[in-house]
Amino acid sequence: MSVEERVVKWLKDGRQVGKRYSFVRDGETFWGALAIQRVDDAYTAVFWEVAESVMWMEEEHRRERASFDTVAGALAFLEGRTGRAVDDLAPLKGARVFKP
Template sequence: MDELSRVRNWLEAGKQVGKSWSWVESGKTYWGSVGVQKWQGVYKIYVDKIEEARMSNLEDYDTDQIIETKCFEQIQHILTATCFINLVELIPQKGQKIFNPELD
């Protein structure tokens, strides 16, 4: 089974896959996270980005959004456009999830 099929199987089983990471952009450190979960027949994709210096105010995100699609094949396009993460980099989340799929 290839990596993309493995991620699709996780999603079809109702698991949330995701990743959190940091990077430097224009001399500033940023933190981001992405999560994907199939919820009530729709794939929900959560993306956030916040500058490390502003992390004490958790409402001061540069990006904080949920995007929905019914098409699995659209997920990679959305990830590329919003956070430059490859879908196969995402792994199942245990314990605390990246986002709550019940919320919009």
């Protein structure tokens, strides 16, 4: 089953699909999260990133949200804007990345 097929199945079940991640840029650690959820007839994709040094301020360094007609469009947006692979997305348990 392809990544897109797995994600579509989970989204049809009403799940929010995503992941959390970290990376180092210019010697500074950043934390982020990305997710997709079906909202009405569209797929909403969201990601945020924050530098570890300012996490206590509870302000994201970067946050973007967009809606797409297809899961493929949402996956391409997330992968293209964050540089993170989307082949390991999974249904989120507990806290969601965003509220629809």
